[in-house]
Amino acid sequence: MKKSVFAVTLSFALGTSTFLPLAAQAESESIVFSAEWDTPEFIGEEFEAEDLDGEDKVWGFLEQHQDSFRIDGEVREHFKVLDEVTDKETDMTHYRVQEMYEGIPVFGYQQTIHVNEDGNITSFLGNYAPNLADNDKLTKKPKLKSDKAVKEAIKDLENEIDEKVEKFEVKPKGNLYVYIHEDQSYLAYEMELNFLDPQPGRWKYFIDAHSGDVINKYNMLHEITGTGTGVLGDTKSFEVTKVSNTNYTAKDTTRGKGIETYTAQNRYTQPGTLGSDSDNDWTDGALVDAHAYAQATYDYYKNTHNRNSFDNKGAKIISTVHYGRNDNRAFWNGVQMTYGDGDGRRFGQLSAGLDVVAHELTHGVTERTAGLIYENESGALNESMSDIFAAMVDNDDWLIGEDVYTPGTPGDALRSLE
Numbered sequence: 001m002k003k004s005v006f007a008v009t010l011s012f013a014l015g016t017s018t019f020l021p022l023a024a025q026a027e028s029e030s031i032v033f034s035a036e037w038d039t040p041e042f043i044g045e046e047f048e049a050e051d052l053d054g055e056d057k058v059w060g061f062l063e064q065h066q067d068s069f070r071i072d073g074e075v076r077e078h079f080k081v082l083d084e085v086t087d088k089e090t091d092m093t094h095y096r097v098q099e100m101y102e103g104i105p106v107f108g109y110q111q112t113i114h115v116n117e118d119g120n121i122t123s124f125l126g127n128y129a130p131n132l133a134d135n136d137k138l139t140k141k142p143k144l145k146s147d148k149a150v151k152e153a154i155k156d157l158e159n160e161i162d163e164k165v166e167k168f169e170v171k172p173k174g175n176l177y178v179y180i181h182e183d184q185s186y187l188a189y190e191m192e193l194n195f196l197d198p199q200p201g202r203w204k205y206f207i208d209a210h211s212g213d214v215i216n217k218y219n220m221l222h223e224i225t226g227t228g229t230g231v232l233g234d235t236k237s238f239e240v241t242k243v244s245n246t247n248y249t250a251k252d253t254t255r256g257k258g259i260e261t262y263t264a265q266n267r268y269t270q271p272g273t274l275g276s277d278s279d280n281d282w283t284d285g286a287l288v289d290a291h292a293y294a295q296a297t298y299d300y301y302k303n304t305h306n307r308n309s310f311d312n313k314g315a316k317i318i319s320t321v322h323y324g325r326n327d328n329r330a331f332w333n334g335v336q337m338t339y340g341d342g343d344g345r346r347f348g349q350l351s352a353g354l355d356v357v358a359h360e361l362t363h364g365v366t367e368r369t370a371g372l373i374y375e376n377e378s379g380a381l382n383e384s385m386s387d388i389f390a391a392m393v394d395n396d397d398w399l400i401g402e403d404v405y406t407p408g409t410p411g412d413a414l415r416s417l418e
Contacts, residue, residue, distance in 0.1 A: 031068065034127055039069050043124035050119035055081050058095050058113055061121045070130040078128075082110070091117035101132045102139055107177040107190055107206075135185045138178055142187060142209035146174035149189035152212045153205035157193050160217075161201065169194040179206050181216050188215055199260070199274070200243045200251065219253070228282025230289045231352035232403060238292040240280065250275030250282075250291045255298045256314030261291040264323045264338075271320045271336060286321040290339055290351035294319050297358045300393045301365070310364030317361065321351050330356050332363035348407040355400050358393035362386040391417050 030045035047064060049057040062075045071078050083096040092114060099109035111126025132138060144152075150172045158164050174189035187209040194202045206215040226240040226248060239252035239259075250261040251274065263284070264272040275287045282288050294317050301307040309315040318336035323329070327340025330350040337360045339351040350356055363386055366372055372382040387400055401414030 037127065037129055039128045039130055040065060040124065041127050044122075047121040049115070049121050055084070055095070057115055057119070057121060058097065061113060061124070069128050079111075080105070097126070099128055101178050104138075104176060104178050104187070106132070107179045107188075109180075129180055129185070132178060132185055137210065138185060138187050140187070140210070142176065144189070144207070144209050144212050146176070146189055149174040149207040149209065149212065150191055152207050153191055153193060153214070153217075156205070156214050156217070157201075157203055161199065163198045165193070165195045165198070167195065167197065169196060174207070176209065179215060181206065186215055192220075196243070200241060200249055224248075224280070226277070226280045226282055228288035229285055230292070231285035231349045236288055236292040238288070238295055242280070246278050248277045248280045250287060252291070252295060255295060255302075255317075256309040257316040259291065259294050259298060259317045261287055261294065261319045261321065263287055264320050266322050266325050266341070268324050270323075270333075270338060271318050284321075286339065286341065286349045286351045289349075290319040290321045290337075290357065293351065293354045293357035294337070294361065296354060297361045297393050300358070304392075307365070310361060311368045319351070321349075330360055332360045334367065337361060342404065342407075344407065346406060348404050350404050353394070353401055353403040355390035355394035356404060359386040359390040359400070362389040365389070387415065387417060
């Protein structure tokens, strides 16, 4: 089918090319139309504008193409020039333009227009949404005030994260836009909710300016890959959250409802302080291991058994390292995993063992499935299940705890399943 269509198309093009006006040929080659809006998203033809000054170049260019943009009336009512930047090295000038409707900016619909050293426009890039007048709600005054929209967003946010936010890093402010979402246009307030406690977040909200409903929301914190050195000197990669250029947190939101790793800073507290680093090159070995191994254990259960976290509902996985001083324990308390640093003789830092992490997290799986009572035979089965799955996750040998037990004795381990 593809060959026959191509042949017909080629035949048609060859048979009619001599009758196609040169102007139409040039336009077809220099203008790319948006599949969504059928308006230009790229114009690559040169527009002679050396006789025009400043922004008049922009208006002259847009007026020449207003039919392609499907604009009736004055072009200047549909755009606003936001910025003008001249590159001294190339002597080119770049204009940033914003689509407007009834004096209100259309969110995300900005364009760039480039002028060469001779003063002529060489290209246009961006999207333009036509026919906004078809939605009469866009011309009505907002029923909701800006501060009320902010309150609605904060209410929804606290339901989303299931915690109360006491302080925002930047005071939330509602900005009125025409907002296009899923083929619908809305009069909406856009705002950013930026906070560090009880967990870092930078949420973008769009609130319907008439109903107060949430149109769209998303967290803008950047999930990126961090690297760090584990307790045993090995380099690991793991997902973290970029809060700023000098603040990265041990929070992974790519798995279930998240994986977060905290430090008790050698106090007997849980969960403690969320792990952080200034340059994303992590040097707290215990925290590096706990975070990376929690991710590895989650991945094992998801990829091998299609289980989404320990409750199969994406439950957040929380770990705390540096618990107490010289503490020889690693444990699951029904809510989270906790690791001591060991006394250096019987145990080293307990989060350094992948099988130790997998063992503790499996207690959470057992608790949410069989619910084995932790005493007598059922307690023994509970421990055995954790050992079995620990050996499956850390599958290079049949030893349990070999990386953390008696660090001064090579080849030793807590148990062997061989």
